[in-house]
Amino acid sequence: MRYIIIGGSAAAISAVEAIRSIDKRSPIDLFSDEKTPLFSRVLLPYYVAEELTKPLLNFRALDFFEENNITAHIGVRVKEISADAKTVQTETGETFEFDKLLLATGGKAIVPNIPGIDKEGISTLKTMADADRVYNLKGKKAVVIGAGSIGVESCISLMRRGLKVTLIEQLSQVLPTVFDDEAASIIKAVVEEMGIEVLTGERATRFTGNGRVQGVVTSTREIECDMVVLAVGVRPDITLAKGAGIEIGSLGGIKIDKQMLTSIPDIYAAGDVCETFDVARNTHFINAIWPMAVEQGQVAGLNMAGQTTEYGGSVRMNSIGNFIGFPAMSMGVTHPQECTYVEEDCHFQEIKTRSKNTYKKIILKNGCIVGAIFVGQTQKSGIITALLRKQVDVTDFIPVLLSRNLNFMDILPLVRRNADRFTEPEFKELMDTGL
Amino acid sequence: MKVIKVDPEKCTGCHQCELWCGSEIASVGKELPLAINEQPQPVPRVYVEGKKFAIQCRHCDDAPCVKACPNGTMRKDPETGLIYVHEPTCIACWMCVMVCPFAIINPSPTIKVAIKCDRCRNMGYPICAEICPTQAMTIVDRKDYRKKKFTT
Ligand SMILES: Cc1cc2nc3c(=O)[nH]c(=O)nc-3n(C[C@H](O)[C@H](O)[C@H](O)COP(=O)(O)OP(=O)(O)OC[C@H]3O[C@@H](n4cnc5c(N)ncnc54)[C@H](O)[C@@H]3O)c2cc1C
Ligand code: SF4
Ligand code: SF4
Numbered sequence: 205m206r207y208i209i210i211g212g213s214a215a216a217i218s219a220v221e222a223i224r225s226i227d228k229r230s231p232i233d234l235f236s237d238e239k240t241p242l243f244s245r246v247l248l249p250y251y252v253a254e255e256l257t258k259p260l261l262n263f264r265a266l267d268f269f270e271e272n273n274i275t276a277h278i279g280v281r282v283k284e285i286s287a288d289a290k291t292v293q294t295e296t297g298e299t300f301e302f303d304k305l306l307l308a309t310g311g312k313a314i315v316p317n318i319p320g321i322d323k324e325g326i327s328t329l330k331t332m333a334d335a336d337r338v339y340n341l342k343g344k345k346a347v348v349i350g351a352g353s354i355g356v357e358s359c360i361s362l363m364r365r366g367l368k369v370t371l372i373e374q375l376s377q378v379l380p381t382v383f384d385d386e387a388a389s390i391i392k393a394v395v396e397e398m399g400i401e402v403l404t405g406e407r408a409t410r411f412t413g414n415g416r417v418q419g420v421v422t423s424t425r426e427i428e429c430d431m432v433v434l435a436v437g438v439r440p441d442i443t444l445a446k447g448a449g450i451e452i453g454s455l456g457g458i459k460i461d462k463q464m465l466t467s468i469p470d471i472y473a474a475g476d477v478c479e480t481f482d483v484a485r486n487t488h489f490i491n492a493i494w495p496m497a498v499e500q501g502q503v504a505g506l507n508m509a510g511q512t513t514e515y516g517g518s519v520r521m522n523s524i525g526n527f528i529g530f531p532a533m534s535m536g537v538t539h540p541q542e543c544t545y546v547e548e549d550c551h552f553q554e555i556k557t558r559s560k561n562t563y564k565k566i567i568l569k570n571g572c573i574v575g576a577i578f579v580g581q582t583q584k585s586g587i588i589t590a591l592l593r594k595q596v597d598v599t600d601f602i603p604v605l606l607s608r609n610l611n612f613m614d615i616l617p618l619v620r621r622n623a624d625r626f627t628e629p630e631f632k633e634l635m636d637t638g639l
Numbered sequence: 640m641k642v643i644k645v646d647p648e649k650c651t652g653c654h655q656c657e658l659w660c661g662s663e664i665a666s667v668g669k670e671l672p673l674a675i676n677e678q679p680q681p682v683p684r685v686y687v688e689g690k691k692f693a694i695q696c697r698h699c700d701d702a703p704c705v706k707a708c709p710n711g712t713m714r715k716d717p718e719t720g721l722i723y724v725h726e727p728t729c730i731a732c733w734m735c736v737m738v739c740p741f742a743i744i745n746p747s748p749t750i751k752v753a754i755k756c757d758r759c760r761n762m763g764y765p766i767c768a769e770i771c772p773t774q775a776m777t778i779v780d781r782k783d784y785r786k787k788k789f790t791t
Contacts, residue, residue, distance in 0.1 A: 218706070246709035250730060260728060263711040495707035495734060502706070521738070526731035526751055533737050582736060583746055586703075590740035611688040612741045630697040630741070632784045637647055637692075 205230040207508060208292055208300060210282050210444065211308030212236025213245065214497035215475025215504070217264060219306050222505025224272050232274045233300055235292075237281035240332045242268060246494055248335040249354070249527065253361035285448035287468045304470050304508040307445055307458065308501060311438035311476040311492055316349075320411030326432040329358055343430020344368060347420045349408050351378040353522055355435030356391075359400050360527060362433070370401040370427050372408055372420070382522045384538050386556075387563055387577050394530050438492055440477045453479040457490045462514040464504035472508055474500035483517040483593055484536030484574040485543060491518040519593055523582075531582040535589050536575035540567055543574065557606050564606055571597040573605075584610040591615070596622040640700070640720040640781040643758065643768060645693050649775035652691035656767035656776070657683040663766050664759065682745050684756035685767045693767065693776060695756035696743050698722050700781075704735035704744065704755075713753070716760065723757035 207223060209216045212234060220232060244263040250256040269276040281295045291299050313328035315321060327337045338358075346362045348355050351373035359369045373380070377388035378395065392402055403422070411432065412419040420427045440457040442450075451467035453459040457479035464472045475497035482489035496518045506513040521535040537543055540552040553568040562580035566573055566588065573592040578585045587610060591598055596618060598605060604614045612634070619626050620635050665681035666674035674681050685695040702722050705713045712728045713735050715721070729752040736744045736753065745754040759765040768776040 214709075244710045246732070247730065256730075261710070263709065494709045495703075495738065498706040521734075523733045523737045525733045531733055531746055533733065535737065582733060583744070584742040585737050586739035586742045586744070589738055610742070611686065612694060612743075613688040613692050627784075628699065628701070629781060629784045630699045633642060633644070633697065633781070634694075634741075636782075637645060 205509075206301060206303045207232040207306070208302040208304075209234040209306045209308060210292070211306075211310055211475070211477075212238065212241060212276070212278070213308065213310055213475070214263075214494050215308035215310070215477075215501035216306065217242070217268070218498040218501030219308060219472075219474060219505035219508070220272060220274060222502045223509045226506065226509040226511055228273070232272075233277065233302075234269070234274055235277045235280050235282050235294065237279065238332055239279045241276065241278045242266065243332060244494075245330065245332075248329055248332070249357035249361045251335050252329070252339050252358070253364040255364070282444060285444055285471070287448045287450075287471065290470070302470075305472065306501075306504055306508065307450075307466070307471065307473040307477055308475045308497075308504075309441045309444060309477045310497075312441045313434065314437045314439050315434060316408075316436050318408055318410065320413070320417070321434075323411050323413055323417040324415055325413075325417040325430060326411065326434065328434045329354060330438065338362075338431075338433060341431040345429045346370070346431045346433065347372060347408075347427055347429040348433045348435060349420070350435035350437065351375075351402070351404070352381060352435060352437065353379065353524070355433070356395060356524075357527055358433045358435055359395065360398065363398055363400055367431075368399075368401075370403065370429070371395070372406050372422060372427075373402075373404045374407040376405045378402060378404065379522075379524075381520075382524075382534050382538065383532070383577060383579075384565065386558075387532065387534070387565070387579050390563060390579055391524065391528070391530070391532060394528060438476065440479075440490060440492075442477065445473070445477070453488055455479050455488065455490055459488075463507040463512065464500055464515060465507065472504040474504040480515065481517040483519050483595060489518070489520075491520045493521065495521065516593065519589075521589065530580070532577075532579040533582050533585055534575070534577040535585070536573070536592050537567060538575055538577060540569070540574075543569060555602060555606060566602070566605060568598070568602075571599040573598060581608070587612060587615060591618070594622065594625045596625060640698070641778050642698065642781045643695065643765065644777050644779045646775045646777070647692050649773040650687070650691045650693055651773060651775075652687055653772065654687050656685045656693050656771055657687055659766050659770045660685045660756075665754070680749075682747060682750075682754055684743070684745070684754060686743065693771075694741060694743060695767065696722060696758070697741055698758065703738040703740065707734040707738045709734060719760065721758050721760045722755075723760055724753050724755060726752050729753055 243261040284293045313330035406422045410421040458473040476492040479488045503515040523533040556565045565577040567575035661683035662674035731751040
């Protein structure tokens with residue numbers, strides 16, 4: 205068996221580990237067009253903030269490839285896949301044959317079509333090269349466009365480097381895909397308290413400056429700046445997949461089946477590049493986050509190595525963590541309206557509790573959790589994630605789930621009632637205790 | 640793989656395990672009188688829940704926390720299967736907290752590392768099981784539930 209992995213990040217490495225857990229010998233060739241191997245892009249804002257140096261960005265030891273007997277082609281871009289011939293061609297002109305191929309090409313940062321976007325001093329933050337560019341930009345004032353997780357983290361990074369930062373978001377709240385307006389307003393206040401100017405409901409329409417960016421024009425004003433970070437989102441990098449004739453889904457990601465197989469036999473896909481079944485939305489979605497890329501890479505890898513495994517489906521989850529200095533997280537949908545699949549007999553419930561420093565919300569669809577938000581108090585959120593992913597009816601447990609003292613033992617009856625879904629040995633062990 | 644089995648019939652909810660875990664394992668002083676006054680306060684890695692059931696990390700086979708950790712801080716010891724936090728690299732992003740179904744990872748706001756039970760992996764025997772006055776916690780082999788399903 206000859207394996208080829210395209211990509212070198214979360215999904216790719218997870219797949220390699222899964223393959224090696226079964227097949228220790230077969231040759232694996234891995235291609236990554238980034239010059240730095242094995243860094244976690246989740247940590248790039250920490251690098252820009254000078255909180256972590258480059259060696260600390262690694263998520264696996266540098267001898268990972270050697271230890272796992274992998275031929276790593278670092279800094280090498282794959283140009284083309286010939287599905288019929290079962291080969292890949294690199295930009296350096298070499299051809300490699302495969303029996304099983306994984307596309308873990310991830311996403312590309314979106315560069316919006318705004319006049320003046322190609323001026324110097326404007327950058328996205330996705331690759332290590334981007335991070336180095338942003339790190340080396342000189343100036344006193346920065347504008348960050350887009351208030352998603354990456355945008356908010358970029359602001360804080362630059363602020364920590366001593367810059368004055370303005371955050372622009374065209375929607376009416378920060379972190380629009382992560383929080384509802386109530387949670388977002390708490391986070392916005394925290395961010396503003398750090399000295400960051402936050403402008404919501406404003407669009408960047410033009411960049412000014414001669415060659416180098418000097419200002420951002422919005423619908424209502426012009427903001428002077430020396431640099432701009434674009435954080436308006438990522439989109440699956442499907443260049444290779446398209447060229448190979450692989451079917452693309454309606455959201456622009458690679459279409460895969462439950463075994464992470466694409467429309468072409470022996471070619472798999474995993475991570476930010478694909479659309480997966482979203483448990484909360486009950487339809488296909490692109491959940492471009494690290495834990496999902498790892499899970500999908502694992503499922504793809506196991507199947508590639510011959511151990512038939514099905515993916516249970518993905519769910520969006522984001523943790524704001526200590527970078528903001530304030531714990532806040534959310535999973536699934538943040539508003540029932542996001543459930544575009546609403547059928548007539550669907551019953552939605554939104555339950556909230558709010559205290560001075562905490563905010564919690566759970567969204568239920570026909571008694572099953574489809575979304576949750578935790579602000580301030582987050583320790584027990586994992587229980588909610590598990591119940592969401594298993595889609596069990598929690599109707600008679602709602603007060604327990606929102607209680608400050610929620611603990612796993614409280615939901616054991618719920619787990620036991622749905623024993624067919626909690627099949628992992630850890631759950632069985634606790635069910636076995638007889639409680 | 641060995642796991643800690645908790646017998647709810649024997650657990651009296653006396654919180655001794657929490658106390659010993661907090662002072663012996665988590666504290667700098669390693670003794671209860673010293674630990675009580677320490678700042679930041681040492682946090683135990685075992686929680687007596689539902690009034691009488693001591694729960695700590697279950698050391699999952701296919702651990703969700705390991706898969707969620709974005710920088711390889713949450714690790715599985717290849718020899719023992721124990722899941723532990725490699726504290727020097729933890730960035731306190733709480734992605735692991737978000738996925739632990741047993742909610743036993745403590746996102747310590749003061750210490751800024753994920754705090755969880757590593758079953759005293761450097762000590763030979765977990766302190767909670769050792770000091771439990773009623774021996775409600777014992778170390779047993781993990782049953783192979785998956786295999787059972789196929790053979791019966
Ligand atoms: C700044 C930032 C912060 C983030 N923070 C978080 C966070 O806090 N939590 C979270 O869950 N997620 C976060 N994410 C998202 C997370 O990083 C991604 O979900 C994850 O990296 C996806 O992994 P992947 O393997 O699917 O793809 P990617 O990480 O995108 O990797 C794909 C790789 O394939 C390479 N590649 C593509 N085409 C080719 C080719 N033709 N030849 C060779 N190589 C190729 C790419 O260069 C890239 O290195 C963040 C992302 C960014 C950019
Ligand atoms: S911390 Fe939680 S998810 Fe991780 S191994 Fe322990 S019980 Fe499992
Ligand atoms: S808090 Fe630490 S151990 Fe947990 S996921 Fe983040 S880096 Fe990993």
